[in-house]
Amino acid sequence: MELWYTEEPSENTRFSVRVNRQLCSVQTPFQRIDILESGEVGRFLTLDGQIMLTEKDEFIYHEMMVHVPMAVNPGIQNVLVIGGGDGGSVRELTRYGGVKHIDLVEIDKMVVDACREYLPQTACKLDDPRVTLHFEEGLRFVRTEENAYDLILVDSTDSFGPGEELFTKEFYGNCYKALTENGILVNQHENPYHEKYVHSMKSANQHLTDFFPVCRTYLAHAPTYPFEHLLFGFASKKYDPLDFDAAGWNRLGLRTKYYNTDIHTGSFALPNDIRELLAGNDR
């Protein structure tokens, strides 16, 4: 039997992966969740028919989301992850002995349940004693927090669907308040390649600059996201992401597959076309 998963990044492009079997398919009040198994990219998670992660290269996204801020402030103890029900960001965070507590706020409990069952590669540290799971809206959760976190990771889906509120000004104002004076926020920054996302990227970027004195954007290479740049926003109350102790991070001896301290610096060098889209915002 031929079984092919097909995604349409736009109405003019299609991208297909041969599938061995469908491991899970469930419609929740928030979205449709599927986990499929392939020879090419291992198991992969789709939400509403869009690939969120593959076992083959999820490490690129998760390492770049976590190790960049952790290298900038090795003193980070309390972390809030918004979204990220697959557990990949939590897995990377738990590698740091200095991290004391992680709150994971995922709107859709079924994402966590499905990943626990079928994606142990990412979900393996969700039972770490330092992790508390909260199944509720990110915006609602963060509203009540003040001076509580050293790091917030906005590990969200795209700006359409359940992740929509995570691209509003109100959300980023509440994040600012929830952070300590050393606070850093990193977000999934949308993708400037497609017209429909450029507006989301610019407004997410603008919201960060409305609140945070330091805002920079960084870029990773992810071969299995066709037609996408993988961009991250780095916002902080005082830390400059390029002024960090590379030797200190290397002394930790963490083995990573993508991140290293040269990539850390290099990832903040953006191509001219992306620079122009963000012109005036980064500082």
Add this chain to the structure above:
Amino acid sequence: MELWYTEEPSENTRFSVRVNRQLCSVQTPFQRIDILESGEVGRFLTLDGQIMLTEKDEFIYHEMMVHVPMAVNPGIQNVLVIGGGDGGSVRELTRYGGVKHIDLVEIDKMVVDACREYLPQTACKLDDPRVTLHFEEGLRFVRTEENAYDLILVDSTDSFGPGEELFTKEFYGNCYKALTENGILVNQHENPYHEKYVHSMKSANQHLTDFFPVCRTYLAHAPTYPFEHLLFGFASKKYDPLDFDAAGWNRLGLRTKYYNTDIHTGSFALPNDIRELLAGNDR
């Protein structure tokens, strides 16, 4: 009518682009050449059914191939381009007033003829008076040259098919001999994502290190090459690509869409997984 171009990066993946019309399709003794027009990525060139370039993002590849070595040695005068019949690398080279002569050696004249007719965006400078076209084998051409070029660009197709000889040790030995004492060589370095190319990448890299005292690898982001990293090899007789006059290049006032002097430095920071594949070769 629905008309779709489909490429299979591997037997387990497919990538399709909706096509408005086929502009050109010709079988030569060397390969099948097609130029198609799409709404999504503009016109695009395929050789033997593989996308070589699209109007939407060919600038990434061509800017990174040309401006990195030109920034390292602004005194470059004589250039040899092997392959590159689409003209994109020549276009970028002709932007430098200091470049006196460019020899373009393309095995398949039909590539040049087709691109002149249907891809003026890349072919537009092939008639520059400084450019001489040679329709012959790259290996054969370079065998007879000595101390003739400041820069050689190996702007080749993949290591299977007509580009095969450009991945041999003999070829790189002849390139070394054809270069002046200031000589730099940049090559398309294959793609470490697919198993079948990893061997080509390692051997091309090994051949460079057999001859050149300085060998480094750099990386660009190209969203329309699904499942690929865009890697380049930089080999030289004396110049270190990271020791360059960024301010001098910026004073030239060239407008680029991807390349800038921060990207120049950042592109040499490789992810750990690629570093390990090249371990021991870069120096």
